[in-house]
Amino acid sequence: MKQHQTTKPMSLITKLRTATPSWSILAIAFLALSGVLELLGDMDYLNQYYLHILIIVGMNIILVASLNLVNGYLGEFALGHAGFMAVGAYTAAVIATKIGPPGLPTLIIALIGSTLAAALIGYLVGLITFKTVGDYLAIITLGFNMIIVNAIQNIDYLGGPRGFIGIPKATNLFIVAICVVLTYTVLRNLVYSDHGRRWISIRENAIAAELMGIDINRAKNMAFTIAAAFAGLAGGLWAQYQQFITPKSFDYIKTTDLLVMLYLGGTGSLSGSILGVVFYTVLMEVLRNVLSMIDPRLAELRMLISPLILVVVMLTKQSGLMGNREWRWFSPRKEENTDESCS
Amino acid sequence: MNPVLKIEKLTKSFGGLTAVNGFALELAEHEIHGIIGPNGAGKTTVFNLITGVYRPDSGHILLEEKEIANLPPDVISRSGIARTFQNIRLFSQMSVLDNIKVALHQRSNYRLWDVILGLKRFRSQEKVIAKESLEYLEYFGLTNRHNEVAGSLSYGEQRRLEIARALATHPKVLLLDEPAAGMNPREVEDLISFIRKIHHDFGLAILIIEHQMPVIMDLCTHVQVVDFGQTIAAGDPETVTNDPLVIRAYLGEEEVEEHEASGN
Numbered sequence: 001m002k003q004h005q006t007t008k009p010m011s012l013i014t015k016l017r018t019a020t021p022s023w024s025i026l027a028i029a030f031l032a033l034s035g036v037l038e039l040l041g042d043m044d045y046l047n048q049y050y051l052h053i054l055i056i057v058g059m060n061i062i063l064v065a066s067l068n069l070v071n072g073y074l075g076e077f078a079l080g081h082a083g084f085m086a087v088g089a090y091t092a093a094v095i096a097t098k099i100g101p102p103g104l105p106t107l108i109i110a111l112i113g114s115t116l117a118a119a120l121i122g123y124l125v126g127l128i129t130f131k132t133v134g135d136y137l138a139i140i141t142l143g144f145n146m147i148i149v150n151a152i153q154n155i156d157y158l159g160g161p162r163g164f165i166g167i168p169k170a171t172n173l174f175i176v177a178i179c180v181v182l183t184y185t186v187l188r189n190l191v192y193s194d195h196g197r198r199w200i201s202i203r204e205n206a207i208a209a210e211l212m213g214i215d216i217n218r219a220k221n222m223a224f225t226i227a228a229a230f231a232g233l234a235g236g237l238w239a240q241y242q243q244f245i246t247p248k249s250f251d252y253i254k255t256t257d258l259l260v261m262l263y264l265g266g267t268g269s270l271s272g273s274i275l276g277v278v279f280y281t282v283l284m285e286v287l288r289n290v291l292s293m294i295d296p297r298l299a300e301l302r303m304l305i306s307p308l309i310l311v312v313v314m315l316t317k318q319s320g321l322m323g324n325r326e327w328r329w330f331s332p333r334k335e336e337n338t339d340e341s342c343s
Numbered sequence: 344m345n346p347v348l349k350i351e352k353l354t355k356s357f358g359g360l361t362a363v364n365g366f367a368l369e370l371a372e373h374e375i376h377g378i379i380g381p382n383g384a385g386k387t388t389v390f391n392l393i394t395g396v397y398r399p400d401s402g403h404i405l406l407e408e409k410e411i412a413n414l415p416p417d418v419i420s421r422s423g424i425a426r427t428f429q430n431i432r433l434f435s436q437m438s439v440l441d442n443i444k445v446a447l448h449q450r451s452n453y454r455l456w457d458v459i460l461g462l463k464r465f466r467s468q469e470k471v472i473a474k475e476s477l478e479y480l481e482y483f484g485l486t487n488r489h490n491e492v493a494g495s496l497s498y499g500e501q502r503r504l505e506i507a508r509a510l511a512t513h514p515k516v517l518l519l520d521e522p523a524a525g526m527n528p529r530e531v532e533d534l535i536s537f538i539r540k541i542h543h544d545f546g547l548a549i550l551i552i553e554h555q556m557p558v559i560m561d562l563c564t565h566v567q568v569v570d571f572g573q574t575i576a577a578g579d580p581e582t583v584t585n586d587p588l589v590i591r592a593y594l595g596e597e598e599v600e601e602h603e604a605s606g607n
């Protein structure tokens with residue numbers, strides 16, 4: 001199956017390769033498709049509106065999948081994800097405007113910066129919530145989200161409540177697609193590693209997990225940090241796509257949107273996060289168009305429909321579309337074929 | 344020979360209730376010890392103290408002469424104590440195989456970067472973990488269920504999986520809390536030979552809490568009877584179960600009088 005004589009230096013593709021070959025094929029196909037769509041968009045064969053929707057979907061997939069680590073795999077109920085996104089977005093905004101000339105190197109530096117900054121904040125929030133679970137953790141993370149938004153509103157350097165303007169546009173569909181593939185490759189590796197199994201075991205039975213020798217605080221904090229890092233990455237993409245960001249766009253309403261998509265798709269499932277995001281985003285856009293066709297004043301009604309969906313999902317199918325299940329492509333190969341093949 | 348596990352003057356109160364009072368124990372290497380006593384006597388609490396779920400008010404717990412009282416549960420587990428629970432605590436939404444893999448989590452030494460980048464060290468060690476986990480399942484006769492979620496197993500299988508998971512942490516001492524609860528006499532017989540087998544194959548010291556007397560009589564070399572947190576008798580199973588104090592504790596005052604009356 002695996003060629004023995006790899007003499008080439010490690011390329012990005014080989015690094016992206018995980019236990020199953022079908023994963024890299026999936027990733028390459030996805031990137032190729034996004035590249036083609038991006039080109040079609042650039043040449044005006046594809047309506048910019050559709051390109052825009054796809055970009056939003058991509059960023060939301062990164063956000064929801066990372067939220068899934070904490071709220072799905074670890075089984076906590078954190079309510080501050082948009083706060084980490086804000087940290088990433090503002091970090092990227094500062095780096096992109098104050099440091100480099102517009103271009104790919106600056107984009108990459110800005111994205112790395114936003115990922116690391118959010119990871120650091122995520123780590124600190126994780127430390128604070130060490131001893132808390134359940135309602136308390138929910139409230140602390142919600143509080144954190146509000147604190148971040150308020151803090152930014154009071155920092156003139158970041159534009160305060162009026163927002164941060166003039167961020168160079170560097171994000172496009174292809175860049176977002178690369179980040180989605182990166183996120184999913186990392187998350188999938190994590191979920192099917194000791195780390196992921198520790199998180200799930202804590203969710204399933206914290207006492208038993210601890211008595212298996214698992215350091216619960218460490219495992220929890222790792223989930224927090226990694227989830228925050230990817231939220232930061234999405235924030236960095238967002239800032240360099242919108243070119244203009246306001247603190248308000250990262251408040252608890254954004255967090256709620258992410259939660260709706262997560263629970264709609266089903267927690268504890270990476271494929272579920274994709275389904276939830278696509279379903280919800282498309283539905284919202286369709287509703288917006290249909291409602292404003294009837295009467296422009298009705299367009300905001302969709303804001304009522306979003307929480308309604310959450311309520312209906314929670315009442316009828318708590319596991320969401322995919323809860324704890326996975327598309328076959330997303331699972332690792334079956335255990336039977338894991339024997340050493342080359343020796 | 345020095346005991347693997349030595350407990351001295353262990354005490355724990357919940358509010359006004361002293362659940363464990365001056366408990367002591369010496370468990371030698373490769374020995375099977377029993378703890379019996381009426382409901383609410385404090386048996387499970389002793390296990391919770393040993394494994395760090397509760398912190399003792401006072402007393403010492405020595406694992407191979409090293410104090411482990413007041414250490415956090417995960418540290419105690421890593422130093423070599425594993426247990427099962429009176430009310431089974433599996434990771435029910437996880438597959439049977441993953442339940443074992445969780446227990447093997449200390450065996451891998453890949454780092455976060457190896458996982459994030461999907462490097463060879465991660466991939467090859469995952470294979471080793473999978474292989475080793477399957478070996479445990481094979482030994483416990485659960486191979487054909489490895490892909491099912493643990494919660495879907497039958498009661499007996501869940502008990503077995505819980506023991507398998509405990510053993511996969513490579514303990515020096517295994518604590519079994521009522522492993523035969525809810526089993527019929529046939530199943531109890533099977534369990535007894537099974538415990539004997541793992542005791543032999545894994546070379547462990549075992550501490551068993553049990554109400555089903557055949558388990559105690561057949562397996563234990565030493566039994567300790569607890570009532571209201573205090574050890575009221577200790578010795579080999581035969582002697583202990585004939586001790587009037589023990590009969591009294593189990594049957595209650597009035598019934599003992601009846602028992603004695605009818606015996607005359």
Ligand SMILES: Nc1ncnc2c1ncn2[C@@H]1O[C@H](COP(=O)(O)OP(=O)(O)OP(=O)(O)O)[C@@H](O)[C@H]1O
Binds near residue numbers: 362381385429
């Ligand atoms: N966390 C706790 N808080 C308060 N009281 C407790 C706690 N844990 C145990 N107890 C009390 O301590 C006493 C001993 O309980 P324990 O569970 O150790 O009994 P046991 O000997 O295992 O009984 P059983 O045979 O029914 O399992 C009981 O009165 C119980 O109510």
Ligand SMILES: [Mg+2]
Binds near residue numbers: 388
């Ligand atoms: Mg008990």
